[in-house]
Amino acid sequence: MAIVTVAPQSPKGDDTADFGDFVSNEDEELDLEEVVEPWVKYDAKETSHVFYPIRVGEVLNERYLIEHKVGSGGFSTVWMAHDLQEKRDVALKVMSSGDYGEHEVRMQDEIIQTVQDTSHLVTYLATFFLPGNGSRHRVLVFPLMGPCLCSATLRKVTMATRMSAAQQLLRALENLHNAGIVHRDLNERNCMWGMVPTHKLSRSAKYKTLGRPLKQTIPFVDLWKVGELVRPIEVPESLRTEEFYLGDFGIAMKLGDSTVQRGYPPMEFCSPDRLHRKYPSFACDMWSYMVIFSRLYLGFPPFPTYLKGGIISGIVRSLGPLPEDWKGLYTHPGGLDSWYDQNEGPDPNNDLTSTIAYFRPDADPVEREHVHSIMSRVFTYCPEKRLTATQLLQDSSFRAIMERYGC
Numbered sequence: 001m002a003i004v005t006v007a008p009q010s011p012k013g014d015d016t017a018d019f020g021d022f023v024s025n026e027d028e029e030l031d032l033e034e035v036v037e038p039w040v041k042y043d044a045k046e047t048s049h050v051f052y053p054i055r056v057g058e059v060l061n062e063r064y065l066i067e068h069k070v071g072s073g074g075f076s077t078v079w080m081a082h083d084l085q086e087k088r089d090v091a092l093k094v095m096s097s098g099d100y101g102e103h104e105v106r107m108q109d110e111i112i113q114t115v116q117d118t119s120h121l122v123t124y125l126a127t128f129f130l131p132g133n134g135s136r137h138r139v140l141v142f143p144l145m146g147p148c149l150c151s152a153t154l155r156k157v158t159m160a161t162r163m164s165a166a167q168q169l170l171r172a173l174e175n176l177h178n179a180g181i182v183h184r185d186l187n188e189r190n191c192m193w194g195m196v197p198t199h200k201l202s203r204s205a206k207y208k209t210l211g212r213p214l215k216q217t218i219p220f221v222d223l224w225k226v227g228e229l230v231r232p233i234e235v236p237e238s239l240r241t242e243e244f245y246l247g248d249f250g251i252a253m254k255l256g257d258s259t260v261q262r263g264y265p266p267m268e269f270c271s272p273d274r275l276h277r278k279y280p281s282f283a284c285d286m287w288s289y290m291v292i293f294s295r296l297y298l299g300f301p302p303f304p305t306y307l308k309g310g311i312i313s314g315i316v317r318s319l320g321p322l323p324e325d326w327k328g329l330y331t332h333p334g335g336l337d338s339w340y341d342q343n344e345g346p347d348p349n350n351d352l353t354s355t356i357a358y359f360r361p362d363a364d365p366v367e368r369e370h371v372h373s374i375m376s377r378v379f380t381y382c383p384e385k386r387l388t389a390t391q392l393l394q395d396s397s398f399r400a401i402m403e404r405y406g407c
C-alpha cells in the first residue's frame with residue numbers, strides 16, 4: 001500500500017465554512033474537559049509519545065477533510081473525515097508520535113491476507129504519515145463505524161439486536177482464531193455497530209444528526225501548530241445498523257510469535273489466567289468475549305469491581321477460589337491470599353445463577369439455565385477447559401438462546 005508523507009493544508013476557498021462552536025464560558029469548558037483527551041497528551045514536555053494536534057476544518061494528506069471528532073484512546077485520537085477523493089466519510093486514527101501503529105498495521109496486513117472472512121473485522125482502507133514536531137505520526141484510515149458497546153447504546157437496543165451482536169462477534173472471533181490470531185484486547189470500546197453512510201448529508205445535516213462540534217483550542221501547551229479539543233460525535237439510533245464489528249488490533253498477535261506487544265484488555269475484560277502471568281491464548285479472548293456476552297445479555301457486567309481486591313474478588317465471589325498454584329503470580333499489587341483458599345466456595349447469593357436471576361428476572365427458568373450453561377463453560381479458570389469460539393457457536397445452549405431471539 002502506498003504511503004505518502006505530506007503536510008496538512010487548509011481547504012481552499014472555504015473560509016466561511018461552519019466547523020462547529022468554540023466554548024463560550026467556563027461551564028462549557030468544564031463540560032468539554034470531561035469528554036476529551038487530557039491536554040497534556042499534546043505536550044512534548046510531559047510525554048515522549050505526543051498526540052498530533054488537529055483542528056476541525058483542516059485537510060490531511062491533501063484528501064481527508066476533518067469534520068468532527070470520534071474519540072480518543074491511550075495512543076491515538078480518532079476523527080471523522082470526509083474523503084474528498086472517494087467522496088465518503090471515514091474514521092482517521094491518528095497515532096501518537098513514535099512507533100505506535102506499526103504493529104497494528106502489520107497485524108492488519110496479516111488479517112487481510114490470512115483471515116478467510118473479514119466482513120466483521122474493522123480493517124484499514126489506507127495509511128499515511130503526518131510529519132510532526134521532530135517526529136512523525138502514523139494515520140490509519142478506517143470505514144466510519146457506529147456506536148461502541150457503551151451502556152447508553154445498550155439501553156436503547158432490543159434483546160434480539162443484542163443477541164445478534166453476540167453471535168456476529170463470536171463468528172468474527174472464530175475467523176480470527178482460525179487464522180491463528182489472538183486479539184488480546186476484546187473490550188466494549190473495540191466492538192462497534194455499523195453506521196448508515198453519512199456522505200450524502202451536507203455538513204450542517206451531519207452536525208444536526210451527530211451533534212455540533214463543541215471545541216477549544218488546546219490550552220496551556222506552546223504548540224507548533226493549531227489543534228483543538230473537540231467533543232465527540234453522538235451516533236443516534238437512526239444511524240446505527242444491525243451489523244456488529246470487532247476492531248483495534250493494536251496488541252493482537254499471531255499464536256507462536258516470539259515477541260509479544262505489551263498490554264492487557266481493561267481489567268473487567270481480562271481473563272484471570274492472564275492476570276496470573278499465563279501466556280496470551282485464544283482462551284483469554286474467550287473469557288473477554290463472555291464478559292461482553294454477559295454485558296449484552298444481562299445489560300450489566302457479570303462481576304463487580306467494587307469489592308476489596310477489585311475485579312478478581314468479584315470473580316472469586318461468583319465462581320469460587322482460583323487455582324492454588326496461581327498464588328504469588330498475580331500481576332498487580334493488592335492481591336489477596338483468600339482468592340486461593342480452596343476451603344471457600346462461590347457465594348450462593350452472588351454466584352452465576354443468582355446474578356442471572358437478579359439481572360434478568362423476566363427470563364424463564366429454561367432460558368436462564370441455558371445462559372448459566374453458556375457462562376459457566378467459558379468462565380472457567382483453566383484456559384484449556386474453556387470452550388473455543390467454534391465449540392460455543394455449536395453449543396446447544398448457545399444455539400437455543402440465539403433461536404429464542406430470532407438470530
Ligand SMILES: Nc1ncnc2c1ncn2[C@@H]1O[C@H](COP(=O)(O)OP(=O)(O)OP(=O)(O)O)[C@@H](O)[C@H]1O
Nearest residue numbers: 071072073074075076078091142143144145148189
Ligand atoms: N473506525 C471507527 N469508527 C468509529 N469509531 C471508532 C473507529 N475506530 C475507533 N473508534 C472509536 O474511537 C474511540 C477511540 O478508539 P481508539 O482505538 O483510539 O482507543 P481505545 O480502543 O478506546 O483505547 P486504547 O487504544 O487505549 O485501548 C473508541 O471509542 C472507539 O470505539
